[in-house]
Amino acid sequence: MLHLDHDLAAFYERTAADPDLTWVARGAGRMLRSPTVFEDVVKTLCTTNCTWALTSTMVRALVTNLGEPAVGHEDDPLANAFPTPAAMAARDERFYREIVRSGYRATCFTKLAAMVDGGEVDLEELGRSSRHDLPDEEVERRLLALPGIGPYASAHIMMTLGRNSRLILDSWTRPTYAKLAGRARVADSTIERRFRRYGSDAGLAFWLFVTSDWVDEAPGPEGP
DNA sequence: CGTCCAGGTCTAC
DNA sequence: GGTAGACCTGGACGC
Numbered sequence: 001m002l003h004l005d006h007d008l009a010a011f012y013e014r015t016a017a018d019p020d021l022t023w024v025a026r027g028a029g030r031m032l033r034s035p036t037v038f039e040d041v042v043k044t045l046c047t048t049n050c051t052w053a054l055t056s057t058m059v060r061a062l063v064t065n066l067g068e069p070a071v072g073h074e075d076d077p078l079a080n081a082f083p084t085p086a087a088m089a090a091r092d093e094r095f096y097r098e099i100v101r102s103g104y105r106a107t108c109f110t111k112l113a114a115m116v117d118g119g120e121v122d123l124e125e126l127g128r129s130s131r132h133d134l135p136d137e138e139v140e141r142r143l144l145a146l147p148g149i150g151p152y153a154s155a156h157i158m159m160t161l162g163r164n165s166r167l168i169l170d171s172w173t174r175p176t177y178a179k180l181a182g183r184a185r186v187a188d189s190t191i192e193r194r195f196r197r198y199g200s201d202a203g204l205a206f207w208l209f210v211t212s213d214w215v216d217e218a219p220g221p222e223g224p
Numbered sequence: 225c226g227t228c229c230a231g232g233t234c235t236a237c
Numbered sequence: 238g239g240t241a242g243a244c245c246t247g248g249a250c251g252c
Contacts (some may be wrong), residue, residue, distance in 0.1 A: 044231095047231050047232090048230095048231075048232045048233070049229090049230070049231085049232040049233075049244085049245090049246095050229090050230060050231085050232090050245085050246065050247085051229085051230045051231090051246085051247075051248070052230085052231075053230095053247075053248070054230085054245090054246055054247065054248090055230095055231085057246085057247090058246095097245080101245080101246065101247085102245075102246085103244075103245020103246050104233095104243090104244045104245045104246090105233095105244095105245075106245085108233090147233095147234095148232085148233065148234090149233080150232055150233045150234080151232085151233090152231070152232060152233085153231095153232075153233085156231080168231080169231095170230095170231040170232075171229085171230060171231060171232085172230085172231045173231075
């Protein structure tokens with residue numbers, strides 16, 4: 001779940017030469033993924049166009065209502081496993097609106113669950129594949145074809161898969177980058193250019209840059 | 225109590 | 238290919 005088999009040596013060589021990211025080589029960059037790709041896709045869908053509080057509400061409702069109880073924790077619904085595609089496919093749009101509180105995303109949940117449960121799409125294949133089997137372009141193409149998954153969600157899901165080439169550009173990372181850069185606004189193209197030197201790790205470098213202050217050892221906006 | 229918008233996406237020009 | 242408009246929810250904010 002932490003991609004410990006992923007060799008970051010080459011990435012650390014580049015960050016070491018980047019004054020803003022020298023701290024990264026201490027061992028940062030292990031993005032947490034869920035047990036299944038399906039779980040990360042659904043959860044990411046729950047982060048789109050809403051507050052984190054609503055994201056929590058939706059995920060909590062999915063887990064407590066549709067998840068299998070965890071052995072030894074049958075009395076704690078919050079400990080339930082994340083719902084399977086079959087469990088989610090068994091509920092209708094009304095359930096996702098009224099119980100999950102997902103609003104317009106309800107149709108995305110029913111469509112996605114049906115696609116995965118019916119075997120129309122194999123999300124787990126994306127988790128097993130390497131860049132050699134499936135290039136990032138192909139993985140991105142498949143993710144963007146999913147209902148409710150756009151550029152932001154696709155980039156986010158790819159990061160959980162260890163596919164670190166795409167930048168997660170959203171209403172939080174954009175202003176955060178601008179602030180660190182000492183500017184009011186920064187065009188996406190400008191941000192892309194700044195991290196282009198990282199090639200297939202551009203998304204990871206960007207993510208670590210905007211989350212620098214989550215790490216004690218990292219320098220703040222004013223530098224070390 | 226009305227408006228705005230948050231870790232966007234999709235459709236229609 | 239680039240861009241207004243619509244779209245659920247619920248917490249924040251102004252009046």
